[in-house]
Amino acid sequence: MDWKNIGILIIVAILIVAPLIIFNGHGEDDGYFGGSDDQGGQYIEQNNPNYKVWAAPLWEPPSGEIESLLFCLQAAIGAIIIGFIFGYWYGGKKAKKQQ
Amino acid sequence: MHIMEGYLPPMWCAIWFIISAIVVIYGIMQIKKATAENDDALPLLALSGAFMFILSSLKMPSVSGSCSHPCGNGLGTVFFGPAVTAVLSVIVLLFQAILLAHGGLTTLGANIFSMGIVGPVCGYVVWVALRKMNLSAPISIFFTAFVADLMTYVATSVELALAFPGANMGSTFVAFLGIFALTQIPLAIAEGLLTMVIYNYIQDARPDILVKLGVISEQEAGAN
Numbered sequence: 001m002d003w004k005n006i007g008i009l010i011i012v013a014i015l016i017v018a019p020l021i022i023f024n025g026h027g028e029d030d031g032y033f034g035g036s037d038d039q040g041g042q043y044i045e046q047n048n049p050n051y052k053v054w055a056a057p058l059w060e061p062p063s064g065e066i067e068s069l070l071f072c073l074q075a076a077i078g079a080i081i082i083g084f085i086f087g088y089w090y091g092g093k094k095a096k097k098q099q
Numbered sequence: 100m101h102i103m104e105g106y107l108p109p110m111w112c113a114i115w116f117i118i119s120a121i122v123v124i125y126g127i128m129q130i131k132k133a134t135a136e137n138d139d140a141l142p143l144l145a146l147s148g149a150f151m152f153i154l155s156s157l158k159m160p161s162v163s164g165s166c167s168h169p170c171g172n173g174l175g176t177v178f179f180g181p182a183v184t185a186v187l188s189v190i191v192l193l194f195q196a197i198l199l200a201h202g203g204l205t206t207l208g209a210n211i212f213s214m215g216i217v218g219p220v221c222g223y224v225v226w227v228a229l230r231k232m233n234l235s236a237p238i239s240i241f242f243t244a245f246v247a248d249l250m251t252y253v254a255t256s257v258e259l260a261l262a263f264p265g266a267n268m269g270s271t272f273v274a275f276l277g278i279f280a281l282t283q284i285p286l287a288i289a290e291g292l293l294t295m296v297i298y299n300y301i302q303d304a305r306p307d308i309l310v311k312l313g314v315i316s317e318q319e320a321g322a323n
Contacts, residue, residue, distance in 0.1 A: 005296045015289045019160040026164070033160055036167040037101045037201065039278045040259060044106055047271075048263050055105035057200035070198050071156045078152030082297075085142045085149075089304040 100170070100213055100255040100279060101195070104203025111262045116208030122216050123189055126182035133179060139308045140179075143301070147175035148187040150297060154290060155191050163282040169290035170251050172218045173244025174297065177226050178312055181219035188215030213254035222247030236302065236315050237295050244294035248287040252279040 026032035044051065061067035107115075133140045154171030161167060175184040192210050195201040202210045222243040229239035256275035265271040302309060306320035 005299055008292045008296050012289045012292050015285050015292075016159050019162050019164065019285075022162060023160075023164050032164045033166050035158065036165050036279055036282045037103060039165060040255075040275065041103045041106055043274060043278060044259070044263055047265050051108075051263070053105035054109065055203065055205045057104045057203060058197065060200040061198075067199060071158075074156040074194060074199075075153050078149040078156070081145055081149035082153070085146050086300065086304060088142065093304065 100167070100210070100252050100283075101192075101202035102206040102209050102255060102258065104196070104200065104205055106203075107206050107209055107258070107262050109205075111258070112205050112208060114208075115206075115212045115258065119185065119208045119211040119216065122182055122185045123211065126184070126186040129180065129183050130186060133183070133312075137308075137311055139305070140312065143178055143305075143308055143312075144175075144183070144187075146297075146301070147178055147184070148190060150174050150294075151187055151191050152194075154293065155195070159286050159289065161282040161285050165278075165282050167252075167279070167282045167286055169286050169293070170214050170218060170248050171290065171294070172214055172251065173222050173240065173247040173290070173294050176219040176222045176247055177240055177243055177298075178309075178314060181216060181223050184219040185211060185215035209255075209258050213258060214251045217254035218247040218251035221250040236309075236319060237298055240298045241291040241295045243291075245287045245291035248290045249280060249283055252283040255279050 023032050028034060061070060130144065134144065151171035151174075154169040156168070158166045158168045170188075172184050172188060175187050188211055189207075192202055192207060192214065196203050196207060196210075225246045226239055226243040229242055230236075253276065256272055256279050259275045260268055260272035263271060302315070302320075306315065309315045310317055310320045
């Protein structure tokens with residue numbers, strides 16, 4: 001089963017790398033690899049010039065660096081929980097076998 | 100799929116808030132029931148939430164040339180149903196709205212509705228249908244996660260088209276679909292595959308919990 005999972009993960013890696021190869025050389029400055037959330041916001045602004053954005057975020061990360069820090073933190077929290085639970089389950093299984 | 104802070108008129112914010120609040124309250128009641136009946140459900144619930152936490156932090160490039168992130172809402176849906184997944188989505192969305200300025204507090208209801216309700220409900224329908232057709236659990240979960248992810252973005256497009264219909268609501272909807280859903284297709288495939296991998300490990304580690312929750316039958320657990 002492990003090999004099957006590794007195979008699936010390789011496909012995922014190809015899916016992620018493919019766009020980077022297809023649009024190689026392009027970057028944020030010429031409109032590539034931006035977020036789709038922002039594109040949605042831009043579309044609203046362009047087509048509804050009279051709409052006033054009526055609320056602003058309470059706090060925004062002061063720079064891209066801080067933002068990536070917080071995104072890492074988010075992923076790390078998730079990964080720690082998942083790692084802990086699998087460790088707990090597999091450890092329990094092993095202890096049961098030894099009895 | 101986040102609708103940014105302030106980018107939804109107050110009336111629509113209120114409508115999505117009310118709908119989402121009802122589902123989330125029902126989800127909290129279901130969590131209480133599931134964990135009271137079954138101690139083992141708690142780690143599985145934490146794991147489903149943590150999976151959502153990780154996946155929604157991964158901004159991946161897509162063949163459309165823009166970036167978006169998967170949702171991770173298929174896993175919890177299969178184990179606990181859509182209402183519980185709505186509760187899990189609240190935690191993720193609050194984290195991102197407060198700390199990352201992704202999504203917002205005014206648009207929280209709308210974002211819960213797309214990521215925590217529409218996506219999971221559509222995924223759940225797919226799950227039930229495929230399991231009725233006797234498809235194996237890992238294959239069914241792939242399609243569940245794929246549909247739950249993609250429909251989340253379709254729902255966002257609907258929400259925005261309703262709020263900003265422009266001259267023609269249909270063409271506005273298609274424009275938002277072009278921005279959100281098209282980018283999402285390869286990512287939804289990636290999410291389906293990742294969900295399948297983690298499911299495989301869960302079924303390997305604790306098939307007994309899955310049997311108790313009615314996710315798989317006892318024969319399937321034994322075959323592992």
